[in-house]
Amino acid sequence: MSGTWHVDTDLLERYVSSRLDPVTSMSIETHLTRCERCRNTLPREDAWLSRSWAAIEDTIGRPRLTVIERTLRRLGVPEHMARLLAATPMLSRAWLLGVAAVLTFAVAAAHWAPAHPAALLPFLVAAPVSPLVGVAIAYAPRIDAAHEMLAATPMAGSRLLLVRTGAVLVTATPLAAATMPFLPAPPVVTVAWLCPGLALVTACLALSVRVPVRTAAPLLVVAWLIGVFAAGQFTGDRLLPFQPPAQMVYGTTAAVLAVFVYLRRSRLDAGGTR
Amino acid sequence: MTTTVSVHELTKTFGRVKPLDGLSLDFGPGVTGLLGPNGAGKTTLLRCLATTLAPDRGDIRVLGLDIADREQRTEARRRLGYLPQEPGFFTRFTAFELLDYIAILKEMTDRRHRHGEVRRVLAEVDLADRATTRIRKLSGGMRQRLALAQALLGEPELLVLDEPTVGLDPEQRMRFRALISRLGESRTVLLSTHQTEDVAALCERVITMKDGQVVFDGTPAGLTAGAAGLVWQSAERPHAGLFWRTSEGMYRTLGQRPAGAEPADPTIEDGYLLALDTSSTATAA
Amino acid sequence: MEDDVALLAAAAEGRVEALRTLHTRHAPWLRMRLSRRCPDDDIVDEAIQDTFLAIWNSAGRYAPSRGEPAAWMWTIAVRRLVSLLRGRGNRWIGSGVPLEDVQVPEGSVEDVVMLKLGHGDLATALQRLSPELRAALQATVLDGLTVREAAILLGIPQGTVKTRVMRAKARLREHLA
Secondary structure, rough: OOOOOOOOOHHHHHHHHOOOOHHHHHHHHHHHHHHHHHHHHHOOOHHHHHHHHHHHHHHHHHHOHHOOOHHHOOOOOOOHHHHHHHHHHHHOOOHHHHHHHHHHHHHHHHHHOOOOOOOOOOHHHHHHHHHHHHHHHHOOOOOOOOOOHHHOOOOHHHHHHHHHHHHHHHHHHHHHHHHHOOOOHHHHHHHHHHHHHHHHHHHHHOOOOOOOOOHHHHHHHHHHHOOOOOHHHHHHOHHHHOOOHHHHHHHHHHHHHHHHHHHOOOOOOOOOOO | OOOOOOEEEEEEEEEEEEEEEEEEEEOOOOEEEEEOOOOOOOHHHHHOOOOOOOOEEEEEEEEEEEEEOHHHHHHHHHHEEEEOOOOOOOOOEEHHHHHHHHHHHOOOOOOHHHHHHHHHHHHOOOOOHOOOEHHHHOOOHHHHHHHHHHHHOOOEEEEEEEOOOOEEEEEEHHHHHHHHHHHHOEEEEEEEEEOOOOOOOOEEEEEEOOOOOEEEEEOOOHHOOOOOOEEEEEEOOOOEEEEEOOOOEEEEEEEEOOOOEEOOOOOOHHHHHHOOOOOOOOOEE | OOOHHHHHHHOOOHHHHHHHHHHHHHHHHHHEEEEEOOHHHHHHHHHHHHHHHHHHHHHHOOOOHHHHHHHHHHHHHHHHHHHHHHHOOOOOOOOOHHHHHHHHHHHHOOOOOOOOOOOHHHHHHHHHHHHHHHHHHHHHHHHHOOHHHHHHHHHOHHHHHHHHHHHHHHHHHHHOO
16 A cells, blocks of 8 residues: 555654654554655664664674583683683584493493492593593594694694693583492492593693694593503403502692693693694 | 895705705785795795794794794784685684684683674675674685684784685685785785786785795796796697697797797796796797 | 565575664664654664564564565564563653644645555544553554553553553544444
């Protein structure tokens, strides 16, 4: 019905300045819904338009805060750091799923033969190593496809490595801890993964001063697996690597290496291309 | 020419390959093009300048900073932007998210300012429309523009661009040239390319490299002039020398005049090929 | 120059420029119309922003069968306004212009084409209604709000909305009979 009748300037002017009776206003409004031509004759306030758009653009443009980011920020982590930390696991969903799968398997294996002395072994072997695998993946060429681009940024190297290690630790540790209650053994026993885990991560950071992370991390994973296996074979006690004396060794090593890493904290990941 | 970047006796070996062997060069403000075949050492040189590769020997000074020193290197990284050859991406990110991530790595901690900067560079490369599109849905040309955008974050004083026009269609390449020209007015831009037209249109200075050595260093006009009197066109296929068939069906030869050939106007590509082909006998007819 | 349907489809795909064009085209009149419902400019501005954000998020749900894009956008806009008003507990103060001060255009009532109501007498009948009854009718019939939403917009209880609409319709029937 808008084909023949259009709003004339006088009517429009009165509508705009609120001097038009309500009934005619109603009909104008209904007409405007259908008539582009009359809509275009409305006065345009460019300043208002840009302000309005700027506010809209600001909201749609920015990435939505993930749950992780919001939690981190509530814990007091600065916004940009939270963003970096949250973005890291996103780089490897495969790792997260892998860790979850392995831990589930470990729980299943433990329940398969709960009385067996080595029932906990799959869990105790896998849990310490999962953060390391995460770091290794984060630096693997296929995943870290943007490596070359990132390497030229000021935060590349040391700081980025610490952020990434922090991110995988913060993700993997709660996962492993959450698995503990499901294991058929008291927490005193199942927590035996913690010290080796810390020792391995600090070792990786320490090694990165000399060796590229993408080499150091897998190296340590393999060394751990071989070490645990060999210790079991040669001494007949497969839980030897998790007994209290071994824990003391891990704990001390982790502490020493942590100090070393702290002292060298600006020189980490120097073994990479730069 | 004020020198903003300089390398001295730069050497790098990868196993049996030695892309750089004692290279020394100075660069100043404006746009400098690096031409050269694959394996000429262009990428190795650019990677060293972008601080992503440590040379075996030699000094590199970028914007007055000695990048062998760790702290000066970090400072240099704050003032340069790098577009690597074959840039990789986190395909699950959106364009905006990737630039935001890199901007954080470039130490832009204030979110308001950082997001404004991200939008600015997206607009510069004409990707404002795709800010919320996931990278895996972007075409090759768009990804290339995105990679260029990240190099522009923070308005760096030095831009190191390794084959920046790969994957761009002719129209995009023109827009790219306009952008780089404008940037070159106030900062140092080093770009490597295979496209001689890019060099002709864009660079005040062109350096041709072969096997880690500089075989030409001058203006694009100078590179073209190097082929003066050495370019021939004939309808018949020549018997020897450096020649090829043109799109018009004629034969174009560089170097010695083949029988029955007419002289032709040299282009920059002729100059480039001649500079590379050091084994050709370059005698004027 | 793309049409609105195409722009909405582009916005659904995540093209920000499409939304921007829609904003340039439609924000002015939407703002005008919302101002007639709410005199607070800040609320109107915020409602406009919420509207376009909502359009951005739900552009994929628009289909031409749902009516013209402009009409669809208005339904979003008025609901955003209602949502904001609910949050603030504001009262609608009316258009601000008492009926006596407004000049009805000479002889134009017959010329004015009412889209949903095509009768000239009806326009007069509407004018004869008191502002509150007319406002209730406008909110439910013209703006397409539910009784609950109209209640928030007008700042009155839902029961009052229902009675006013009933009385308005009764008056119109009387007048036209």
